[in-house]
Amino acid sequence: MLTGRSLLRSDDLSVEEIGLVLKNADLFMEVLERKVKKVPTLRGKTIANIFFEPSTRTRTSFELAAKRLSADVVNFAASTSSLKKGESIIDTIDTIISLKVNLLVIRHGHSGVLNFIAKHIKVPIINAGDGKNQHPTQALLDAYTIKKKFGTFSGLKVAIVGDFLNSRVARSNVELFSRVGMEVMIVAPPMLLPSDYTVLGVPVKTAIDQVIDHVDVVYMLRMQFERQKRKLYPSIEEYNRFLTLNSARLQKMKKGSVVLHPGPVNRGIEISEEVMDGAAAGNRILIPDQVTHGVAIRMALLYLILSQQEEA
Amino acid sequence: MPIKEKALVMGPEDIVRVLKRISHEILERNKGCQNLVFVGIQKRGIPLAERIAGNIRDLENQIMPLGKLDISFYRDDIGQKIKSDIQVTDIPFDIKDKDIILVDDVLFTGRTIRAALDAIMDMGRPKTIQLVVLVDRGHRELPIRADYAGKNIPTSLDEFIDVKVREIDGQDKVTICSKQ
Numbered sequence: 001m002l003t004g005r006s007l008l009r010s011d012d013l014s015v016e017e018i019g020l021v022l023k024n025a026d027l028f029m030e031v032l033e034r035k036v037k038k039v040p041t042l043r044g045k046t047i048a049n050i051f052f053e054p055s056t057r058t059r060t061s062f063e064l065a066a067k068r069l070s071a072d073v074v075n076f077a078a079s080t081s082s083l084k085k086g087e088s089i090i091d092t093i094d095t096i097i098s099l100k101v102n103l104l105v106i107r108h109g110h111s112g113v114l115n116f117i118a119k120h121i122k123v124p125i126i127n128a129g130d131g132k133n134q135h136p137t138q139a140l141l142d143a144y145t146i147k148k149k150f151g152t153f154s155g156l157k158v159a160i161v162g163d164f165l166n167s168r169v170a171r172s173n174v175e176l177f178s179r180v181g182m183e184v185m186i187v188a189p190p191m192l193l194p195s196d197y198t199v200l201g202v203p204v205k206t207a208i209d210q211v212i213d214h215v216d217v218v219y220m221l222r223m224q225f226e227r228q229k230r231k232l233y234p235s236i237e238e239y240n241r242f243l244t245l246n247s248a249r250l251q252k253m254k255k256g257s258v259v260l261h262p263g264p265v266n267r268g269i270e271i272s273e274e275v276m277d278g279a280a281a282g283n284r285i286l287i288p289d290q291v292t293h294g295v296a297i298r299m300a301l302l303y304l305i306l307s308q309q310e311e312a
Numbered sequence: 313m314p315i316k317e318k319a320l321v322m323g324p325e326d327i328v329r330v331l332k333r334i335s336h337e338i339l340e341r342n343k344g345c346q347n348l349v350f351v352g353i354q355k356r357g358i359p360l361a362e363r364i365a366g367n368i369r370d371l372e373n374q375i376m377p378l379g380k381l382d383i384s385f386y387r388d389d390i391g392q393k394i395k396s397d398i399q400v401t402d403i404p405f406d407i408k409d410k411d412i413i414l415v416d417d418v419l420f421t422g423r424t425i426r427a428a429l430d431a432i433m434d435m436g437r438p439k440t441i442q443l444v445v446l447v448d449r450g451h452r453e454l455p456i457r458a459d460y461a462g463k464n465i466p467t468s469l470d471e472f473i474d475v476k477v478r479e480i481d482g483q484d485k486v487t488i489c490s491k492q
Binding site: 024026027030031039040303 | 385386400431
């Protein structure tokens with residue numbers, strides 16, 4: 001179903017295809033628990049990781065996913081490349097494709113650059129985050145983390161909290177979460193919302209206290225300081241007052257509910273120090289699970305895109 | 313492509329008898345069941361492995377460890393074709409120094425078994441791996457053979473063997489079919 005296709009936006013996948021990716025992720029989770037955490041499935045395939053923006057977890061996650069499937073990986077960081085000598089993006093991409101790679105994983109700081117690249121090349125692309133636009137593999141791994149915890153999506157209430165304006169994660173997640181059957185709401189003050197947020201068709205609240213006691217999943221967005229040309233929020237104190245997940249709010253959370261964050265966490269802003277470090281959070285904080293699941297989700301995607309499907 | 317059933321080669325009672333015979337052969341060759349573990353290959357190898365393990369439990373009064381193996385990640389034809397309905401692999405025991413009874417429904421080219429051997433070797437170092445198949449239809453492309461075969465059924469390449477098991481298909485039977 002996914003053979004040879006690119007994944008640029010979360011809505012490139014139908015609900016059925018999302019189900020297929022999550023089901024395959026389960027199989028790869030099992031591989032990740034083996035003593036030898038490697039299968040020969042993609043031997044002979046080459047994957048290029050092209051990151052025009054810094055990244056720790058997404059890049060290493062894709063690299064590890066490819067290696068655990070026995071694919072070869074070339075890593076390409078824009079800061080050390082010929083782009084510095086003035087080579088155009090398309091020429092750079094063409095050069096990499098001439099090296100006979102089978103799939104590109106690309107992150108770029110500007111929304112829409114990936115669409116532009118995808119129009120010029122035939123090699124499948126996975127979007128590892130483009131500007132404020134989309135981060136579909138994050139949405140998939142978050143959905144997978146929620147599915148593993150609750151066993152289902154239907155009827156779950158999810159609050160996505162924080163810097164919505166600058167977040168590609170939020171855009172991918174609201175779309176995908178709603179489509180698989182979760183009830184999504186946004187918690188953000190007006191200055192951290194895009195002007196067209198109403199098109200998402202989900203309710204918006206302005207303070208975390210309005211939702212904290214009745215949602216199943218609290219999804220904290222990272223404050224994207226690097227994308228804020230001017231300061232968008234008056235002060236950290238004000239953020240703490242309305243949006244930060246602190247111990248007091250953690251206490252109010254519904255039984256069995258969980259906290260997700262795409263990382264890296266700005267400690268003391270989205271989540272307080274004591275919640276990050278404390279045992280009080282218990283097993284509510286699923287951030288480490290998200291990272292582990294990310295590898296399995298990316299293995300599933302690489303596998304499904306790079307293999308030919310047989311009619312069942 | 314329409315599929316034509318050409319001949320019934322095994323009915324439910326034949327399958328029961330064959331699996332009983334194989335269970336005895338396994339016990340005979342291994343001098344008991346002390347070191348045995350069972351691994352069924354997805355999908356139809358698993359109910360067959362369960363039944364043999366069940367026979368041995370009845371004979372020796374001992375419960376046999378039973379694992380499931382899907383070999384899709386180890387296939388040698390990636391880039392050609394891949395199944396979209398991959399099943400779980402679940403081998404909940406240590407295979408080190410064990411005698412593994414590997415069970416599949418049909419032995420044909422030997423490529424599935426080659427993949428299964430690689431998958432098992434990545435999990436540890438068993439003492440032996442012994443292969444059980446319900447049907448050996450010939451046409452090997454690799455130097456692989458069954459240690460215990462239910463029935464040898466010579467086939468032509470345009471035929472195939474259809475194995476049905478009651479746990480999955482609701483009935484037990486083996487037929488030769490042809491695509492036409």
